[in-house]
Amino acid sequence: MTLDASRRVVALVPAAGRGVRLGESTPKAFVPVGGSPMLARAVDGLIASGVVDRIVIMAPIEMIDAARQLLTAHAPAVGSLPVDVVAGGAERTDSVRAGMAAAPEATHFLVHDAARALTPPALIARVTAELTAGRHAVVPGIAVADTIKSVSAAGDVTGTPDRAGLRAIQTPQGFDAELLRAAYAVDLPVTDDAGLVEAFGATVRVIPGDPLAFKITDQLDLRLANALVAESAADEKAASAQVVPR
Ligand code: CTP
Numbered sequence: 001m002t003l004d005a006s007r008r009v010v011a012l013v014p015a016a017g018r019g020v021r022l023g024e025s026t027p028k029a030f031v032p033v034g035g036s037p038m039l040a041r042a043v044d045g046l047i048a049s050g051v052v053d054r055i056v057i058m059a060p061i062e063m064i065d066a067a068r069q070l071l072t073a074h075a076p077a078v079g080s081l082p083v084d085v086v087a088g089g090a091e092r093t094d095s096v097r098a099g100m101a102a103a104p105e106a107t108h109f110l111v112h113d114a115a116r117a118l119t120p121p122a123l124i125a126r127v128t129a130e131l132t133a134g135r136h137a138v139v140p141g142i143a144v145a146d147t148i149k150s151v152s153a154a155g156d157v158t159g160t161p162d163r164a165g166l167r168a169i170q171t172p173q174g175f176d177a178e179l180l181r182a183a184y185a186v187d188l189p190v191t192d193d194a195g196l197v198e199a200f201g202a203t204v205r206v207i208p209g210d211p212l213a214f215k216i217t218d219q220l221d222l223r224l225a226n227a228l229v230a231e232s233a234a235d236e237k238a239a240s241a242q243v244v245p246r
Pocket residue numbers: 013014015016017018019020021022028029058088089090091092093095096113114115116215216217
């Protein structure tokens with residue numbers, strides 16, 4: 001929660017995708033990880049960061065009631081700040097636009113994918129701290145492990161950018177609200193919000209991301225996420241067993 005009374009940090013959570021690559025029967029944000037839907041885990045993380053004033057979730061229109069119910073059932077911290085669910089759109093940019101429209105009071109936006117369900121609250125706090133320090137656009141990024149090549153439509157390599165200068169970009173992405181609203185006034189096909197802000201001409205600062213903020217995209221990612229949650233639950237159980245007196 002912010003100390004500055006005039007600052008309103010609103011987290012927009014795109015959760016309206018279908019999850020085609022994951023291939024489950026429910027939309028991806030509603031698929032459980034370690035027993036809790038991804039959306040509930042992402043919302044819990046935002047609340048635990050302590051830096052968010054309000055959360056707006058963009059869900060598939062037919063899942064709006066289900067989203068409200070699952071938050072009550074699975075996100076125990078909901079109730080400590082306002083959480084609203086609105087209808088998303090056909091593309092991710094349409095969903096973000098719908099979320100922005102529902103939060104005219106925002107001075108800053110954090111746009112955070114529901115699919116990055118295990119994002120550590122500390123990363124969310126770090127992005128917000130950069131905004132508070134005066135940056136206008138802040139994204140987390142991690143070094144890429146693979147060599148990246150550009151490839152022509154025919155399948156021939158057209159270039160090999162220096163890996164040292166590349167980052168894989170995560171969320172939450174933080175922005176001055178006015179900047180994001182202005183950047184979204186144009187309609188360009190981009191895969192993240194910073195892409196629109198870059199096209200608008202603003203500088204986007206990259207800060208160190210966190211491997212746990214990975215996006216659950218396919219079945220391998222889902223297996224990894226489930227294994228990580230199971231492992232940390234086992235660690236917690238072992239730790240609490242140690243403090244129980246004999
Ligand atoms: N998203 C959204 N509205 C859309 C498309 C995506 O709110 N029209 C959200 C997703 O719910 C997800 C995030 O944006 O939390 C990142 O998108 P992605 O990982 O691509 O999820 P999906 O679009 O659901 O997956 P896929 O592309 O495999 O269908």
